[in-house]
Amino acid sequence: MSNKDQKALEVYGLTNLGEVKRNLTAPELYEEIIKNGEGKIAKGGAIVCLTGAVTGRSPNDKFIVKEDTTEGDVNWSKGNVPITQEKFDNIYNKLCAYLQQKDVYVQECYAGADEASRIRVRAINEYAWQNLFVQNMFIQEPDETKLANFEADFTIICCPDFKCKGELDGVNSENFVLLNFAKKVVIIGGTAYAGEMKKSIFTVMNYLLPKQGIMSMHCSANIGKDGDVALFFGLSGTGKTTLSTDPERALIGDDEHGWDDKGVFNIEGGCYAKVINLSREMEPDIFATTEKFNTVLENVVMDDGRNVDLDDDSITENTRASYPLQSIDNIEPSGKGGMPKNIIFLTYDAFGVLPPVSKLTVPQAMYHFISGYTAKVAGTEKGVTEPKAVFSSCFGEPFMVWHPSVYAKLLGEKIIENNVTCYLVNTGLTGGPHGIGSRFKISHTREIIRAILSGAIDKSEFMEDEIFGFGIPKTLGDIPTDVLHPVESWKDKAAYKAQLTQLAENFKANFKKYEAGTDAEIIAGGPKI
CATH class of the missing domain: 3.40.449.10 (Phosphoenolpyruvate Carboxykinase, domain 1)
Incomplete structure (x- = not known):
């Protein structure tokens, strides 16, 4: 001192x-x-610390x-x-x-x-x-x-x-x-x-x-070998961290970014990953950080032999690992990239009606950005007995200071200026709601992401959804058509239509609180009922 x-x-x-x-x-x-x-040191060198009674924000x-x-x-x-x-x-x-x-x-x-x-x-x-x-x-x-x-x-x-x-x-x-x-x-x-x-x-x-005219974003970002940048927006449980951590692409950042006239930059110098049920096989890069010096494991259970159990949620389901970006092998060390080529909005639709991938117009992109939709699955939260629509404006409502339309307009301007393509990717259920439907295979989701990032999806012919208006590819690589088009996976087609309509009504009801300060063009990007 x-x-x-x-x-x-x-x-x-x-x-x-x-x-x-x-x-x-x-x-x-x-x-x-x-x-x-x-705290205590676990095998591998991570430090395990507990937060006491409060285990989340x-x-x-x-x-x-x-x-x-x-x-x-x-x-x-x-x-x-x-x-x-x-x-x-x-x-x-x-x-x-x-x-x-x-x-x-x-x-x-x-x-x-x-x-x-x-x-x-x-x-x-x-x-x-x-x-x-x-x-x-x-x-x-x-x-x-x-x-x-x-x-x-x-x-x-x-x-x-x-x-x-x-x-x-x-x-x-x-x-x-x-x-x-x-x-x-x-x-x-x-x-x-x-x-x-x-x-x-x-x-x-x-x-x-x-x-300063700079877009601030709650998203992850990575960059390909040719310098193409992709942004991934998504609430907890949608796969944002998993899908942006790609061995073929360098990670710019995990969670928070800015977008100025030069391109995208990371706001942070590290990652704060949720690690409950993390596996070495499915997420090797992130799993490896839990066995490294410098990593702070928050509320993770550890036994007397200093072994951590990432499947144990007895303290909280919200277990976390904080580690510097350098703990990931494939990163962009500058924390910066050029202008984005693709924006991917991730959602977990527990109602089983949204397609696994949809192409968005600019107004639709701004509308879905403001909406920030996902769904809680029955049984994952006390009092939730059936799927529940969740909306978090700008995919990060608790941290946004200005009216959501301020961020949406900035995003829309940058999408147009840089000719960015936008997609909505559903990592949730198909064939019916929770209890009936099944989750999209991670292999199919990864194939969709690869098709977006490589540009292969551009060769697809798209059909317009009659309610949401976004474009759904008729075919895409080896993905079965009943996966691309959820209506084909529902036995009861009338029930599918009713559920899709109800979800659209949920979107419109949620958006009413933003309409007063939002341009008509953005509102027009919403579903039509």
């Missing part, structure tokens, strides 16, 4: 701290984690300070709940008092691989393992001189053991995630789920990048 390190934190009101441990290396952080009793505990700079910009909604500056200051001051005499871990890094639009991020952590998570997830500065003179554009202060008093502090529970764009700081407490830090900075970028 140096006096300079102490002084650097006084600007935040953090005084009388214990030791400030700044920019420790991964081995040094491992030592701290073990010394503090925060706390969407009802996230607030944005409503002040002059954000009042007219933010799409105030269920996902963007306002809190006053006064209430923020009250909690912030208590947090500063809580940290007195406590050691803190500081990590300084970047969000954004593009040097022109990146932001400098400083994370101040109570836990060493969360500081290692930050090191994994954001982009490191190799130049020690620049690091020594680092000045943050945005700061995270994360203290899981500091808890609020709910309504007394003006929040909903003891957990809180408070973003203050005027003070350029996010404070997190009551929850040790590390994903809150990652998603908070993504939320910051989702606010800042569109102000």
Whole structure:
């Protein structure tokens, strides 16, 4: 610890701290984690840490300070709940008092691989393992001189053991995630789920990048040997990570990207993969990271012999692995690529009516982007007894600050300018809803993705769906026609039509909340009933 390190934190009101441990290396952080009793080392070298009672994001505990700079910009909604500056200051001051005499871990890094639009991020952590998570997830500065003179554009202060008093502090529970764009700081407490830090900075970028005409996206991206870039949008369970991690294509990034006038760039420097039921055979690249030094395994079960069980969901179904991109063999080290050639929207349709692949017009692409559809399968969530349609605008509603149409317009402009082809790929069910139908074979899905990325699908003749209007290929390689056209896989054709119509009605009902701020052209991209 140096006096300079102490002084650097006084600007935040953090005084009388214990030791400030700044920019420790991964081995040094491992030592701290073990010394503090925060985690255990598994076979292979990954560090296993538990988050306690909270094992996922706390969407009802996230607030944005409503002040002059954000009042007219933010799409105030269920996902963007306002809190006053006064209430923020009250909690912030208590947090500063809580940290007195406590050691803190500081990590300084970047969000954004593009040097022109990146932001400098400083994370101040109570836990060493969360500081290692930050090191994994954001982009490191190799130049020690620049690091020594680092000045943050945005700061995270994360203290899981500091808890609020709910309504007394003006929040909903003891957990809180408070973003203050005027003070350029996010404070997190009551929850040790590390994903809150990652998603908070993504939320910051989702606010800042569109102000510069840059599209911010909750998607993965990879690049082919010829420089062709593909974007994969999709909610949890749709196969985004699996399908974008391709041995034939270099991974640009796993989850968060920007798209500017030069092309696509990764916002992060690592991956935060869901690892429940991960197998060495189906996802070898991601599985290998669970046996590597640097990886943080979050809420993964480990036995006394230091063996992890990725099939065990006794702690949570939301088990995670955080690892630097360099842990994947086939990556694009710059974190950047050119203009996308293809955009793929992934969905898991548990109703069994959407085709495995559909070609979208530009208005349809913007409509489906705003909709962000997938479906929960019966039995995967408490209280869900039958398939349930789920919509998350822009495939990342909790992290989008502006009205969804702002992001959709930016996307539409870039699709047109760069002649990008867009597809909707269903990785869900066919032949009937959950309990009757079966999931599309992963081999068929992979063949579809290869056909899109190689351009082979362009040779297909397309037919227009009578309700959704998108184009369905009549034939595609060796894929059977009853797979390409779900109606052929349903025994009861009337039931298929009724289910397809009901899904279209679900789309239209969901979209009503966005119509007030959305262009007619985008609305026209929706289904016709």
